[in-house]
Amino acid sequence: MRTSIATVSLSGSLTEKLTAASLAGFDGVEIFENDLLASPLTPEEVRARCADLGLTIDLYQPMRDVEALPEEEFARALRRARHKFELMRRLGADTVLVCSSVSPHAVDDDALAAEQLSRLADLAEDHGVRVAYEALAWGRHISTYDHAWHVVESAGHPALGTCLDSFHILSRGSDPKGIEVIPGEKIFFLQLADAPLLAMDVLQWSRHYRCFPGQGGFDVAGLLRHVLRAGYDGPLSLEVFNDVFRQSEAGPTAVDAQRSLLTLQETAGLAAPPAPAPPTGVAFAELVTPDAAPVTAVLGALGFARTARHRGKPVDLWQRGDARVLVNTGPAERRDGTRLAAVGLESPDPAGAAGRAEALLAPVLPRRRAPGDAPLEAVAAPDGTELFFCATERPGLPDWRADFEDTGAPAEAGAAWRVDHLSLTQPWHQFDEAVLFHRGVLGLRPQESVDVADPYGLLRSRAVTTDDGGVRIVLTVGAAPTDDTAHAQHIALATDDVVAAARRFRAAGGPLLPIPGNYHDDLAARFEFADGELETYRELGILYDRDAHGTFRHCYTHTVGRIFFELVQRDGGYRGYGAANAPVRLAAQHAVRGFTGG
């Protein structure tokens, strides 16, 4: 189906918004009145610009406070409407959105509402315009879609139909099944928005917290199915008021929006991009660094061995068990200090995974990074992390290690060692986009969002995982762009004996993050431990958590550049990430800021 986006969903000037919508592949736009008023382009110039960009103007919005008014006030509304219909002719827009009245003068009289809407539609018809009437969730007397449709139906005017908006319908908890009784040709327009499930005043919720379908808690796809069954064949149009998107660059937001509609159409059975091929594990994490020594010292102390070296590039493979870390000191990679730049995702179908990613607008990276490299399917995540779809010892698929030459150093035994999870800090205005990307493009499942108190502001954290926990990525965002803590990333390594792993690390000269004794005193108040157990945790700085399934023990190395490592031991099916301990860990990291070893 055709896709459209309201200009209010994107930041910038009207021309910036139109350009971004076009580049992201939208077919049309809804022009929000204030965007036009603030534009130096005349309506004719806007029309021409849209035509150049391949965009239709699907809706002009909104008109407010038109129906169920005292006659004198309605006459003023008709006067305004005449101006707007003339403007729409100049713009080349043939549908206008009319929101249900919020005026204190509006009366609770459906017959009057229908009559006045009919007179408005007469005027619209004279100008070649159709009126799409929508119930605002906070409309004074008309606030549900079925009520609005009842008024439209009783008006019985060919130039009057209804506009459905998923936010207004789902925020009120209305059952969208009733949409199916509306004849499709009387649904003049469909606006789609999702929102997080918040218990707050619906007007504030609508104006500040809407998001793109798939980013919130509404069943937008379910609503869409009802609209399709009703016979609607107009555009799928996004109308999202969101404080963060208002501050973000229009280009990436428009791509995020289009990706949302693509996954929505897939869910609703309207489109079939290449099927998801979720990854089954983490093949490798790749660090780039201007100076390998500090980070390889940590890896060595953790028991990793340098088992292989890339044939053509300064990239070493460090390995322990199934945990693999690439250390890249290539000249192009030497900027920005030590950071996690790429993740190898173990994939049952690398080409299929890449095909899906491309269909869902993930930027595809060159398959060969250097002439001699084996081809590797890769895309960029919204935060710039490179994601490789690759196979390790998988029959019938090339092994990503083909470009590596063994050093002869044996990987240390330790079957339990693998990457438990990766924690990636997101640019603060791309958090919702990142969650949608990992869900839609990679087929991971988002878990609950968690707030964590850092000493200098709240952090928000959300894991995206496979159902079996083979891949776990924790997306984190700082409260403000100035929070430099928020830029830390970490690699959590699973072990079946965190105490032994921590002791070995310390014996090899690796400093563990010191955890305050007050924390362990509190553990003693909250839990009962075997003799000596708590003293061991205290000695090594091991943190402890428990959920309904099992226990979690974890500790941290010091930080090198933007990277630190976590050692974790999950027992009994513990599902979390020790979020309750995160404030203590963050405070400890602030306390040793600058402490990098030794």
Next chain:
Amino acid sequence: MRTSIATVSLSGSLTEKLTAASLAGFDGVEIFENDLLASPLTPEEVRARCADLGLTIDLYQPMRDVEALPEEEFARALRRARHKFELMRRLGADTVLVCSSVSPHAVDDDALAAEQLSRLADLAEDHGVRVAYEALAWGRHISTYDHAWHVVESAGHPALGTCLDSFHILSRGSDPKGIEVIPGEKIFFLQLADAPLLAMDVLQWSRHYRCFPGQGGFDVAGLLRHVLRAGYDGPLSLEVFNDVFRQSEAGPTAVDAQRSLLTLQETAGLAAPPAPAPPTGVAFAELVTPDAAPVTAVLGALGFARTARHRGKPVDLWQRGDARVLVNTGPAERRDGTRLAAVGLESPDPAGAAGRAEALLAPVLPRRRAPGDAPLEAVAAPDGTELFFCATERPGLPDWRADFEDTGAPAEAGAAWRVDHLSLTQPWHQFDEAVLFHRGVLGLRPQESVDVADPYGLLRSRAVTTDDGGVRIVLTVGAAPTDDTAHAQHIALATDDVVAAARRFRAAGGPLLPIPGNYHDDLAARFEFADGELETYRELGILYDRDAHGTFRHCYTHTVGRIFFELVQRDGGYRGYGAANAPVRLAAQHAVRGFTGG
């Protein structure tokens, strides 16, 4: 009365929080458990640090889910409590906060709650601790202060009292009058917080949006009066969970907090700082600039004349009617481009105004900025703007212009010319502090907060004014610290003929901000104008607004450094600032960014 603050209200490590509280003049602190757990200091070290800083530890908080539990769970709670009471002995804290249960296992049985609280109080008494029991607004069975008091009263234990929290009481709309029936000695503690009046889930509201008394919408002073009538004589303690304060520097936040308590005590009749002496007008606005030519060209085109020059410093007085602008090119002022650095507030009692400001913790500036200067009373606002309390031709008071020498150039006639308002952009984390400062220190009245859509994010704007409009300051904050638009400041000049003023400015070569024709087309749809009126506005870029009282016409100069000027004409008692037009103005300023003159 003694003042206290919960460590959770301030950012940073525990020692940073304690230092900030002490420097701001607090007598004590509530220690929030997580702050202690994350601190490398032992409880004994924290105790010693507090003693060194002159702080008592008034409360340890919180214990949760203690009462009305199945016996086995209550036994575990007692076990935890024993650990915490021992910890409190090490800390030297004698009162613990116990919040009403939110546990799904808690039962609705007041007798059981009273019995278990009594057993907890027995244990507490053994450790020299008192239990202050508080109803959380979202407590499972006990959620109102009178219910909590009923349980405490029926327990009848000397070591068990109640803790009152203004947020939990006022957020539920409870009538605080009932507090007066509680014997004062059974109110073990009083926590104070305000909050903006939001319609949202009370838990989220409490955890993210609390603010200091006087910054929100609750009648905290009214509640305090009831508590005092009950006979409470413990500390006034602030417990504020606020996402912005979490990210702000602890030092200024603690001063803001103490200022809030000082004004609260004044309102409640507990303290009498020097009475407010609200300013009656703007004596001058002072611009500092590395290069006077661009800004004086604007002033000249606006009809200002250079009427006087400072005797000892490179400061010129430019004047038209009663609008006065100082242009300072002194060497110390040459950094940061052209900006508004100081405001002269016409004061009926400069010494009294300065005394009040000092009593309310405003930083006092040196009375003489140079040896030859006449003394001037001045303080710094939270954003660093210098505020001078001064008199112009006021019998019995020295005139601030005594240091200036007339140039002989006559000020142009134009009795209506004066500063209508000043718009000052605030650091984004100091908005609430700035409002409280202008209200408490200067005696101005805050008006409604308004959201304005800039093309690159929402701005929040709030005017603080005298009742007669003699002084109007509009405080504005950007949505994010990276928004450079937010750094613009402006001086709005009142005239009785904005059309003539705009024409004169343009004829003198001053470029007016161009306003899109679409805006004026919309005006035609919304209002009826006399013949030719709208064409004049269109020609000059004049914007128009109307409220219940009158009309507002205004237009803008181009921007020099961070400063632009607005010409405004208020008729018929219009009270606003043209907020409805602000999105168009902001978009136009973005469109001409870099356009600095004609």
